[in-house]
Amino acid sequence: VAALAERGVPALGVDHSAVAQRLCRHHRTPMVRRDVFGPLPGEGTWGHVLLVDGNIGIGGDPLHLLLRATRLLRPGGSVLAETDAVPDVLWRGTVRVRTAAGTGAPLPWAYAGADALDRLGATLGLRRTACYRGDRSFVELTASGPVSEPGAAAAG
Numbered sequence: 001v002a003a004l005a006e007r008g009v010p011a012l013g014v015d016h017s018a019v020a021q022r023l024c025r026h027h028r029t030p031m032v033r034r035d036v037f038g039p040l041p042g043e044g045t046w047g048h049v050l051l052v053d054g055n056i057g058i059g060g061d062p063l064h065l066l067l068r069a070t071r072l073l074r075p076g077g078s079v080l081a082e083t084d085a086v087p088d089v090l091w092r093g094t095v096r097v098r099t100a101a102g103t104g105a106p107l108p109w110a111y112a113g114a115d116a117l118d119r120l121g122a123t124l125g126l127r128r129t130a131c132y133r134g135d136r137s138f139v140e141l142t143a144s145g146p147v148s149e150p151g152a153a154a155a156g
Helices: 002-006 018-026 056-059 063-071 114-123
Strands: 013-015 031-033 048-051 072-081 091-095 107-112 126-131 138-141
Touching: 013 018, 018 031, 031 091, 048 056, 048 063, 056 072, 056 091, 056 107, 056 114, 063 072, 063 114, 072 114, 107 114, 114 126
Parallel strands: 013 031, 048 072
Antiparallel strands: 072 138, 091 107, 126 138
8 A cells, every 4th residue: 555655546555453554654554444344435436456465365255355345346446366376276264373472363264366266256247357477476357337246147
């Protein structure tokens, strides 16, 4: 978010962590300390949602997170997600965060490759518009119109 703001790109960080909030304040970076699944400013008007540093794993259900992200977007907006290096991988389970202070409680987490996210996004009406594979891998999924619920039948 800081890098985008430095380039003049409007951006808003969303994190429930007090540490992230302190870092953003220190760098004068716009952010809200909230749960990504709760109410957020400008829902339905965002141009992009950026999910990096493993954040596709939040909540342990990438499909649910993609659905939430798409509800933040305006039509034509996109989700830019960092992916696992293995394109087809989709893993869900629990993890524990370990720090010098100790090990945290188990929390639901997931990771997914670009092809797996492409398939999940397609169930929401998202289409892959870009993909990058390198030291870090990313996929862009674009919403062409209103997002449909997973498994919803199309009217014909």
